[in-house]
Amino acid sequence: QQQVKQSPQSLIVQKGGISIINCAYENTAFDYFPWYQQFPGKGPALLIAIRPDVSEKKEGRFTISFNKSAKQFSLHIMDSQPGDSATYFCAANTGNQFYFGTGTSLTVIP
């Protein structure tokens, strides 16, 4: 059973555009929601994270929007750049376990 559902599986965006990746969860015990960026051959790197008492968090070009009642959260990448081309994972944490989404492969076309 997939604890965190992520969509879309792949995304192609023009340079300068907005990339949006969505995640949904069921377990209301989750209390920490990070997003990771992974390049081929590398481990995931933390981009930005949010806790459920906040509806939005922004760091540079990256924004997390969090809807606690809908049990959904999303990553927005503003002014997308070719260097943003990577696989993005959402995740959720409860207790001593992290659950990851299945990943979104983002390609930013110059």
Next chain:
Amino acid sequence: ETGVTQSPTHLIKTRGQQVTLRCSSQSGHNTVSWYQQALGQGPQFIFQYYREEENGRGNFPPRFSGLQFPNYSSELNVNALELDDSALYLCASKASGGTDTQYFGPGTRLTVL
């Protein structure tokens, strides 16, 4: 680059063999988690160690076992390897046993033939 290192980078084993993967956590981190990432999938939580004790485990069989040492480095051992064990094995460390930021290492690519 995080301060988490893993060895070896790549490993090839045959079915039925045993393997040990190693991880050095970032300085100041006392919690280490291990993940299995199959090709094209998200990381799957295997287990977590906090101060040398396993304190969380995902849906993996007992042939996946681990250790954490007093310096907080860690090992993942897999016995009786199966073809489906072929994956990228990731180690992540964080500063406490609670909900804090994890930092991942580059992973060990295991191929089982």
